[in-house]
Amino acid sequence: APAHAPDAAALERALRAATAAGAPGAMARFTGPGGRVLARTTGVRDRGSGAAMDLAARFRIGSVTKTFSSVVLLQLVDEERLRLDDPVGRHLPGLLPDDRITVRHLLAHRSGLADYTEAMFARTVPGFEAVRNKVFDPRELVRLSLREPRTNEPGAAYAYSNTNFVVVGMLIEKASGRSVGEEYRRRIIGPLRLRDTAYVHPATAIRGRHVRGYLHPDEPGTPVDSTEQTASWAQAAGAMVSAPADLNTFVSALLGGRLLPAPLLEAMLAATPTDATGTRSYGLGLRRYDLSCGVPVYGHTGTVQGYYTYAFATRDGRRSLAAMANTSNRGQANTALGGTLEAAFCGAKAA
Numbered sequence: 001a002p003a004h005a006p007d008a009a010a011l012e013r014a015l016r017a018a019t020a021a022g023a024p025g026a027m028a029r030f031t032g033p034g035g036r037v038l039a040r041t042t043g044v045r046d047r048g049s050g051a052a053m054d055l056a057a058r059f060r061i062g063s064v065t066k067t068f069s070s071v072v073l074l075q076l077v078d079e080e081r082l083r084l085d086d087p088v089g090r091h092l093p094g095l096l097p098d099d100r101i102t103v104r105h106l107l108a109h110r111s112g113l114a115d116y117t118e119a120m121f122a123r124t125v126p127g128f129e130a131v132r133n134k135v136f137d138p139r140e141l142v143r144l145s146l147r148e149p150r151t152n153e154p155g156a157a158y159a160y161s162n163t164n165f166v167v168v169g170m171l172i173e174k175a176s177g178r179s180v181g182e183e184y185r186r187r188i189i190g191p192l193r194l195r196d197t198a199y200v201h202p203a204t205a206i207r208g209r210h211v212r213g214y215l216h217p218d219e220p221g222t223p224v225d226s227t228e229q230t231a232s233w234a235q236a237a238g239a240m241v242s243a244p245a246d247l248n249t250f251v252s253a254l255l256g257g258r259l260l261p262a263p264l265l266e267a268m269l270a271a272t273p274t275d276a277t278g279t280r281s282y283g284l285g286l287r288r289y290d291l292s293c294g295v296p297v298y299g300h301t302g303t304v305q306g307y308y309t310y311a312f313a314t315r316d317g318r319r320s321l322a323a324m325a326n327t328s329n330r331g332q333a334n335t336a337l338g339g340t341l342e343a344a345f346c347g348a349k350a351a
């Protein structure tokens with residue numbers, strides 16, 4: 001079927017809906033065949049200075065980091081440094097209470113390990129203030145998770161948990177003998193020349209031109225400027241910084257087969273439904289959304305204090321979308337921003 005052309009007006013409407021719902025600003029960048037680029041910005045990247053939202057500005061991508069981590073770990077699987085169905089305990093003995101938990105369970109959020117962020121951020125602003133300058137050893141985060149009951153038997157169900165990707169980061173360092181930051185640089189950031197992308201931990205500042213993020217409190221009130229934080233509570237589950245064009249490049253390269261051999265990419269994309277609608281699925285560190293026009297798109301969403309992100313591409317990688325809004329703890333703004341996917345990939349019905 002002819003690809004649906006992106007709908008610029010619908011893209012703009014989605015961005016304005018995100019700002020109407022409380023984001024100071026938002027932006028989206030679509031890339032299509034033949035080097036086509038459709039990009040829009042709205043509002044401000046800095047409420048203090050009034051500086052306009054800017055496609056060249058960097059921001060925290062939250063859980064889109066999980067897809068970078070999954071690619072690195074799957075490259076290590078390809079190099080036979082570990083296997084998807086190895087028990088995690090074979091590589092990190094004694095870390096987890098159950099040797100039935102495998103590497104694949106972590107990447108698919110099927111390990112049953114509880115998500116420590118539920119308790120950590122039960123009260124949004126106080127929880128954030130308590131950790132924004134903290135540096136955690138990943139083992140501390142795993143210990144926090146193990147204080148909570150596990151959600152399911154290993155492999156038995158999907159239950160999203162940041163703990164899984166904190167352990168993925170530890171596996172990457174154990175299997176490669178390098179830091180996760182180095183592995184992201186060597187295997188993805190360098191080869192793809194992602195000049196605005198970095199693993200920023202535990203430094204709190206975002207270097208270069210960047211978007212300031214604004215975290216809404218649970219009760220009505222002024223959003224908190226949450227731009228500077230160690231992101232140490234997230235690490236390989238959410239501590240990367242990037243910019244729209246780099247996210248376009250990354251998801252397009254991944255789906256276009258430039259980062260993983262075909263069998264491992266297929267394993268990554270083998271998604272199982274995560275909700276009753278069946279239009280939202282999860283593979284290995286990757287979400288699949290089945291859009292209203294019948295187009296499946298693959299990528300990840302991100303939520304970190306002050307920033308919402310979407311980074312998705314079509315199965316062939318030839319069309320990709322990166323979108324962000326500089327607010328969080330504001331579900332309506334996140335849903336509105338998600339409207340950029342339909343605008344970009346379903347858009348104006350094929351002429």
Ligand SMILES: C[C@@H](NC(=O)[C@@H](C)NC(=O)CCCC[C@H](NC(=O)C[NH3+])C(=O)[O-])C(=O)O
Pocket residue numbers: 061062063064117121122123124125127162215234237238300301302303304305306307328329330
């Ligand atoms: C869901 C999302 N996950 C991520 O991006 C990871 C890194 N973020 C979280 O788990 C949310 C942490 C709290 C955010 C805070 N919320 C609260 O504190 C709520 N009490 C906020 O909204 O900024 C994803 O995979 O798309």
